[in-house]
Amino acid sequence: MAAAHGQTKTYFLYAAICSMVVDVLPGLLGRLSWQLAESRRREGETKLQNARRVEYLAYHDGLTGLPNRSMFSKLLSQSIGGAQRYNKQLAVAFLDLDRFKRINDTLGHEAGDQLLKEVALRLKACVRESDTVARLGGDEFVVLLPELGDGKYAAMAAQKILLQIAKAFVLIGQEFRVTASIGISIYPQDGLDEQTLT
Numbered sequence: 001m002a003a004a005h006g007q008t009k010t011y012f013l014y015a016a017i018c019s020m021v022v023d024v025l026p027g028l029l030g031r032l033s034w035q036l037a038e039s040r041r042r043e044g045e046t047k048l049q050n051a052r053r054v055e056y057l058a059y060h061d062g063l064t065g066l067p068n069r070s071m072f073s074k075l076l077s078q079s080i081g082g083a084q085r086y087n088k089q090l091a092v093a094f095l096d097l098d099r100f101k102r103i104n105d106t107l108g109h110e111a112g113d114q115l116l117k118e119v120a121l122r123l124k125a126c127v128r129e130s131d132t133v134a135r136l137g138g139d140e141f142v143v144l145l146p147e148l149g150d151g152k153y154a155a156m157a158a159q160k161i162l163l164q165i166a167k168a169f170v171l172i173g174q175e176f177r178v179t180a181s182i183g184i185s186i187y188p189q190d191g192l193d194e195q196t197l198t
Contacts, residue, residue: 061135063113064120072134072142076194079146083187090187091145091154092197095123095161098179100139103171111171115178122164127157142198148186158182 059071067075076092083090097119104112116139123133123141132144143161145154165180191197 064117064135066120066124066141067132067134069134069136072132072136072144073194075132075134076144076197079144080187080192080194080197082146084192088146089148089189091148091157091184092187093143093145093154093158093161093182093184094198095141095143095165095180095182097139097165098181100178103176103178107171107176114171115169115176118169119165122167123161126160126164131157154184154186158184 059068059074060066061068079090082088097115100112100115103115116135119141120133120135123143127133127143127145130146132146134142134144136142143157145157148154162180162182165178168175168177170176185191185197187197
């Protein structure tokens with residue numbers, strides 16, 4: 001009888017251990033499942049952020065954060081379509097900095113980059129929220145003025161831009177002045193497509 005009693009104790013001990021394992025196992029599996037789901041969620045978020053970053057870089061200038069040539073081309077195409085559909089005007093203002101190469105050559109590329117960033121900020125401050133300022137590359141910028149009610153607005157915006165660019169810039173601790181050249185084309189008078197207008 002003592003042997004049977006000892007076996008019963010052993011069975012109860014094994015049963016208790018198995019019961020504890022059965023109780024703990026779902027918790028462990030649940031925890032592992034949660035960790036796996038969390039890892040997949042983070043991985044998905046990272047992929048989405050990377051995709052957004054790639055898309056942003058594909059359509060924006062890395063230095064100034066302005067739309068680049070590709071994005072500007074899309075926006076201009078859409079604006080031409082809208083202007084054509086609703087019988088409206090739009091203007092494209094093309095701007096480049098005079099003697100920009102000299103600044104890069106004498107002050108260095110860091111100063112040139114600083115100047116381009118500041119020019120981008122000044123250009124954005126000169127136009128309406130609905131207008132688009134883009135950097136095509138180098139020292140070339142373009143401004144899209146959609147829904148142009150009056151051609152005079154384009155001329156006023158160009159004058160405002162030239163005045164802002166003419167104000168002194170502080171580069172590497174020194175004050176510099178630059179000038180810019182600007183040209184304006186108006187849809188539909190000066191062209192009916194993107195290539196002609198730019």
